[in-house]
Amino acid sequence: MALLEVNGLGISFGGLRAVDDFTINIEKGMLYGLIGPNGAGKTTVFNMLTGVYRPNNGTIKLDGENLVGKSPAQICQTGVARTFQNIRLFKKMTVLDNVKVALHNETKYSLWTSMFRLPGYFKKEKEMDQRALDILAVFGLEGQAQVMASNLPYGQQRKLEIARALATNPKLLLLDEPAAGMNPNETAELMETIKLVRDKFDVTILLIEHDMKLVAGICEYLTVLNFGTELASGTPDVVLHDPAVVTAYLGE
Incomplete structure (x- = not known):
C-alpha cells in the first residue's frame, strides 16, 4: 500500500474546474515532483491535501487513513506538513522559536506547570x-x-520554513516551490539538503517546483498538471522530454 493514495480528486470554484480527476500514488520514502505551468492547479492540489480546500469529489488517504473532511490541524497531526510558495514565518520571533512553535504539536505540559514554572516546564523546554x-x-x-x-537572508528563510515543517514530525512533507527566488548556488545547496532531509528524517516528499534542474536532479518520479488535469507521469528523463510537456511549458 502506498503512503499517499489520491484517487479521482476534483474541485471547482464557481464554474471553473480547477482540478479534475487527479490521481497519484506515492510510496513511502519517495521524492516525488508535481510540476506544470503557472495556473495548472498544483497549489490547489496541495491545499486539498492539507485541508485548506475540501474537494468536491475524490479520496485522499495517508497510510490508509481518509483525510477528506479533516481540518488542517487534524491533517498535520495525522502526519502531513507543508511549506508555502510565499514564505510564512513568524518573522518577529527567533529562528529557534519558529521551530519550537511546531514542536509544541507533540510536546505537552500542563497549564499549571507552565504558569508556575514548575520543574517539568524547564525540562520540556x-x-x-x-x-x-x-x-x-x-x-x-x-x-x-x-x-x-526577519533578519535571515532570503535563502535561509526558505530553509527555516522547511525546518519548521519537519518539527511536526511528518510522514509526508509537501514543499511548494522551495527554490523560488534562490540563486543557482543556493538551489544546488538546497537540492542536497532536501535529499538529506528525506534520508535523515525518513520522510516522504512531494514538491512543486519550476526549476527543472532541481526537479531533474532530485525527483524520482513526476506528474505534470496542465489546466487541472494530468498531462504526463513517469521518470524525469521521460517526462521532461515529452513533446506535450515541452509544449505546455514553452507554447507552440
Missing part, C-alpha cells in the same frame, strides 16, 4: 531547545538560533 537545534543543524542554521527570522 530544554528538550525542545535541543530538538530544535538538532533540526536547525541539518540546515546549517544552528548558529542563527537567536537571530530574528
